[in-house]
Amino acid sequence: MKNNRLAMLLLGMLLIASLVSACAAPVAAPAAAPATGGDAAATEAAPAEADAARPYIPVISKGFQHQFWQAVKLGSERAAADYNVDITFEGPATEAEVDKQIEMLEAALAKNPAAICFAALDTQAANPLLEEAHSRGIPIVGFDSGVDSDIPVATAATDNIAAAALAADKMAELIGGSGKVAVLVHDQTSRTGIDRRDGFVNRIAEAYPDIEIVNVDYGGGDHLRSTDLAKAVIQANPDLKGYFGANEGSAIGVLNAVAELGKEGEIVVIGYDAGAQQKEAVRSGVMAGAITQNPIGIGYKCVEAAVKAINGEEVDPVIDTGFFWYDASNMDSEEIAPLLYD
Amino acid sequence: MATAETTLTTGKQSIFRSSAAQKLLAFAALIVIFVVFSILSPFFRTPENVVNILLATAVNGVLALGVTFIITTAGIDLSVGTVMTLSAVMTGLAISIYGLPVPVGILVGVLTGSTAGLINGLVISRMRVPPFIATLGMMMIARGLALVLSTIETGTVKPIYFSDTPVFRQITMGSVLSPLLSPIAPGVNVPNAVLILFIAALIAAFILAKTVLGRYTVAMGSNEEATRLSGVNVANWKTAVYALGGTFSGLAGVMIASRLNSAQPALGVGYELEAIAAVVIGGTSLSGGQGTVLGTIIGAFIISTLTNGLRIMNVPQEWQFVVTGLIVILAVYLDILRRRRS
Numbered sequence: 001m002k003n004n005r006l007a008m009l010l011l012g013m014l015l016i017a018s019l020v021s022a023c024a025a026p027v028a029a030p031a032a033a034p035a036t037g038g039d040a041a042a043t044e045a046a047p048a049e050a051d052a053a054r055p056y057i058p059v060i061s062k063g064f065q066h067q068f069w070q071a072v073k074l075g076s077e078r079a080a081a082d083y084n085v086d087i088t089f090e091g092p093a094t095e096a097e098v099d100k101q102i103e104m105l106e107a108a109l110a111k112n113p114a115a116i117c118f119a120a121l122d123t124q125a126a127n128p129l130l131e132e133a134h135s136r137g138i139p140i141v142g143f144d145s146g147v148d149s150d151i152p153v154a155t156a157a158t159d160n161i162a163a164a165a166l167a168a169d170k171m172a173e174l175i176g177g178s179g180k181v182a183v184l185v186h187d188q189t190s191r192t193g194i195d196r197r198d199g200f201v202n203r204i205a206e207a208y209p210d211i212e213i214v215n216v217d218y219g220g221g222d223h224l225r226s227t228d229l230a231k232a233v234i235q236a237n238p239d240l241k242g243y244f245g246a247n248e249g250s251a252i253g254v255l256n257a258v259a260e261l262g263k264e265g266e267i268v269v270i271g272y273d274a275g276a277q278q279k280e281a282v283r284s285g286v287m288a289g290a291i292t293q294n295p296i297g298i299g300y301k302c303v304e305a306a307v308k309a310i311n312g313e314e315v316d317p318v319i320d321t322g323f324f325w326y327d328a329s330n331m332d333s334e335e336i337a338p339l340l341y342d
Numbered sequence: 343m344a345t346a347e348t349t350l351t352t353g354k355q356s357i358f359r360s361s362a363a364q365k366l367l368a369f370a371a372l373i374v375i376f377v378v379f380s381i382l383s384p385f386f387r388t389p390e391n392v393v394n395i396l397l398a399t400a401v402n403g404v405l406a407l408g409v410t411f412i413i414t415t416a417g418i419d420l421s422v423g424t425v426m427t428l429s430a431v432m433t434g435l436a437i438s439i440y441g442l443p444v445p446v447g448i449l450v451g452v453l454t455g456s457t458a459g460l461i462n463g464l465v466i467s468r469m470r471v472p473p474f475i476a477t478l479g480m481m482m483i484a485r486g487l488a489l490v491l492s493t494i495e496t497g498t499v500k501p502i503y504f505s506d507t508p509v510f511r512q513i514t515m516g517s518v519l520s521p522l523l524s525p526i527a528p529g530v531n532v533p534n535a536v537l538i539l540f541i542a543a544l545i546a547a548f549i550l551a552k553t554v555l556g557r558y559t560v561a562m563g564s565n566e567e568a569t570r571l572s573g574v575n576v577a578n579w580k581t582a583v584y585a586l587g588g589t590f591s592g593l594a595g596v597m598i599a600s601r602l603n604s605a606q607p608a609l610g611v612g613y614e615l616e617a618i619a620a621v622v623i624g625g626t627s628l629s630g631g632q633g634t635v636l637g638t639i640i641g642a643f644i645i646s647t648l649t650n651g652l653r654i655m656n657v658p659q660e661w662q663f664v665v666t667g668l669i670v671i672l673a674v675y676l677d678i679l680r681r682r683r684s
Contacts, residue, residue: 065489065608070498093485094611218659222609223602228398228646232653235394236385256602260397260515260533261390276503277604342500 054086055114057306059299060104061091062119062144062190066221067275068248068295071341072144075299076117083307085114095190098122105129115139115306121190123148139309143302145191153309156301156319158293160192163323164199164246167270167291169207170325171200171242174268174288178210179241182233184250186221193218196246196272214240219253226253227260234261242268248275251290255281274340282328289327292339297321367676368624368640375644379651386654389530395643395650400514400535401426401598403642405617406624407546408459408590410638411583413621414550416563416630417473419584421462421480422591423613427606428484429454429595431491434502434605437510439495444510451599452592458484459588463581485611492607502605514538514600535597539639542593547635549586559583563630619666620645623673644669 059076063069073089080087088108092100098121105126108116116133118140120126130151133140140147142155171181183200187193197216204211215233219226226245230253234240243258245251251271255278258267264286271278271290281287298321308315326336380387405422412419433451436442442450458480465476489499504510514535523530550556558579561569570576599605622628623644624637645666652662 065499067498067500070500074498215656217653223604223606224401224598224609227602228394228649229653231394231398232391232650235388235391236383236654236656238385252602275501276505277501280505342496 054084055307055310056086056088056111057115057117057303057310058104058108058111058113059087059089059117059143059303060101060108060119061089062095062101062121063093064089064091065093066248067341068273068293071295072299075296075301076303077299078296079300079303079307083304085303085307087117087303091119092121095121095187098125102126102129109133109136109138113138114310115141117141117143117302117306118147118152119144120147121145139306141302141306141309141315143298148191152317154302154305154315154317154319156298156305156321158298158321158323160195161199163272163291163293164196164244165203166323166325167244167272168200168203170289171244171268171270172204172208172211174270175211175241177208180212180214180237180239181242181244182215182230182237182240183213183217183244183246184226184230184233184254185216185218185246186250188218193246200244200246219250221247221249223249223252223256226250227256230254230257231261234258234263234267240267242270244270244272246272248273248278251287252277255287259286274342276342279331279340279342282326282331285328289325291323292326292336293323294321294339295341296339367680368637368644368673371673372640372644372647375647375651379647379654383651383654386651389527391650391654393530393532393536395646396536396539397533397601398650399642399646400533400539401594401601402613402616402620402646403539403639404542404590404594404597405613406620406638406642407542407635408587408594409614409617409621410546410624410626410633410635411550411559412473412587413618413626413628414559414563414630414633415580415583416566416628417466417580417584418618418628419459419462419477419587420474420614421458421477421484422587422594422617423610424481424484424488425455425458425588425591426595426598426613427608427610428458428488428491429592430599430605430609431488431502431595431607433596433599434504435491435494437507438502438504444507444513447510448513448596451596452589455592455595456585456589459591460581460585462588463584466584467577467580481614488607488610492605499607501607504599504603511600511603514597535601538593538597542590543635543639546590550633550635555579555582555586560631560633563632565631616645617642619670623670625673625677627677641673644673 061069061072069091076087076089090104101121102125106129109129116138127149130140134151140152142152144157146155146157183197185193185197201213204213214237217229219229226249234257243254245254254269258264258269269287271287274292278287278290282289301319301321305315305319324336330336385391405426409419409422429451432454433447436450437444437447462477462480465471466473492499492502515533517531517533519532519537523532558574562576562580566576620641621638624634624641626633626637648666649662652665
């Protein structure tokens with residue numbers, strides 16, 4: 001009996017080991033694929049011999065499974081290919097897992113990288129490690145929410161406050177400068193959540209005295225919860241004229257709520273970021289428009305800045321990667337279309 | 343603890359009596375909550391909002407049905423939320439990527455849940471891994487697999503949309519009841535998701551009360567050793583219970599995919615705790631041997647009614663969590679008090 005169990009345990013471990021080794025190969029491949037592009041044959045042999053010489057830059061993001069982060073990852077991989085550096089891209093599963101991110105940063109430091117790209121979930125928590133990196137001469141480049149300290153040589157980010165203020169201006173314009181609006185945000189603790197909420201709310205307060213914000217709520221970016229939440233808010237405010245969803249999940253939640261209550265066209269919906277559902281809603285007019293960032297640009301610029309810092313070149317401390325308003329009229333334009341991921 | 347055990351051994355009759363009292367108690371609580379919110383807000387008591395609450399209960403309610411069986415055996419299932427997500431992604435793969443007919447896709451989703459539940463059951467009954475650990479493992483495995491599978495089409499983690507099969511959304515959001523209801527309540531649109539919840543609940547109630555599986559579920563939870571000694575193949579029946587629980591998660595996966603018109607691979611974490619809360623509020627004892635389907639449905643309604651009502655009242659979300667937490671503790675405490683008295 002005991003032997004049996006031991007044998008099963010060993011068998012299990014063997015299975016897991018073979019599974020991991022089987023998975024490891026295909027995982028590495030897609031990372032290289034977008035980088036190599038057309039001349040796959042030429043670069044294929046290169047990594048093995050160049051490994052030692054190529055600078056290694058870990059990119060530690062705030063997430064990996066959402067499409068926004070996947071777009072940032074794509075950008076950083078493109079920059080890695082263009083500048084001939086090795087990168088790894090990782091991030092915790094949710095934006096609440098500050099501890100997981102710190103572990104990633106510790107592990108990255110242990111690998112003695114040439115530079116680190118970092119989007120802090122919590123700057124205070126990361127500070128001791130950032131100071132260690134600083135004292136060891138490893139340049140830190142912030143991206144997205146950045147790092148709230150003097151240590152980073154540069155930060156590649158969207159100005160979320162200004163972007164949300166633009167959403168507020170558009171909202172005011174579309175509802176005719178007066179009436180009730182509501183705001184649905186992903187959370188009240190992350191930098192992007194705070195900035196987008198404040199950017200929108202403060203702009204309305206300053207510039208549009210006739211617009212009343214009746215509700216600011218948080219749906220965790222979870223599509224289903226955001227939907228039910230927005231429905232309750234619309235139910236409680238039958239004369240609601242506009243609804244701003246401050247990230248993709250929130251915006252989809254608002255869209256679902258409006259559709260399920262049959263209020264398409266009655267409520268002006270403004271979203272944030274892209275994704276196939278949001279794009280379709282903008283195209284069909286159910287969503288008036290949305291703010292898009294430049295996630296590929298964020299990934300690209302942070303790796304680029306890291307390379308420059310490694311080479312001792314001058315780096316702009318603030319790299320504004322830009323934001324844009326898009327609606328049905330301009331979403332297919334050359335300027336906007338490449339920024340909108342599916 | 344001692345009191346709990348004595349009630350369990352007092353025989354069949356008292357089990358029925360106490361669960362009836364519990365149902366009454368939970369139902370009274372639901373009525374009180376409903377009346378209070380109705381007095382406080384005119385927007386709460388509209389027929390549309392009642393439909394909102396029903397719809398918001400659907401996914402969590404179906405998850406909680408499965409969990410009811412498992413908790414009745416004195417087990418626990420932490421994997422229901424992510425297994426739901428995995429099932430949603432499998433449905434998406436089947437329908438949107440491999441182009442299988444919608445009914446086949448639904449079957450794939452439901453059976454994915456059954457399979458995950460079956461594996462849970464085998465790990466628990468054959469390998470003797472405690473349910474908490476086995477299903478914790480499955481929770482992570484299902485989450486990972488959902489993310490991995492979502493990359494099949496494009497190489498990056500992304501939702502799978504059901505844009506080419508509009509009928510899929512009708513499964514939960516269409517309304518076969520509307521023509522029947524229109525003479526009594528014109529304009530009230532009860533989505534199919536609500537109907538599915540009630541049919542699933544009827545089936546669950548039937549299985550628990552009228553079948554061998556249901557009887558053994560209760561028996562194993564009351565006294566597993568005695569059940570074994572009376573000649574019941576406990577390992578097999580327990581496996582069946584977990585497979586049944588997984589089947590409900592699979593159904594919930596199809597429902598959430600249909601309602602969101604997309605399979606969101608990053609969703610599902612935290613849903614298991616909400617389902618467990620619904621079961622516990624409904625009077626199913628965590629120490630096993632006692633479970634009621636009606637109680638679970640009422641428990642699920644209490645949670646979604648609270649969430650909806652507090653939101654309509656504009657209570658800040660931070661406090662909504664606090665209130666829901668207090669209700670969970672209070673519900674279980676009342677249950678303990680009642681048992682002490684009897």
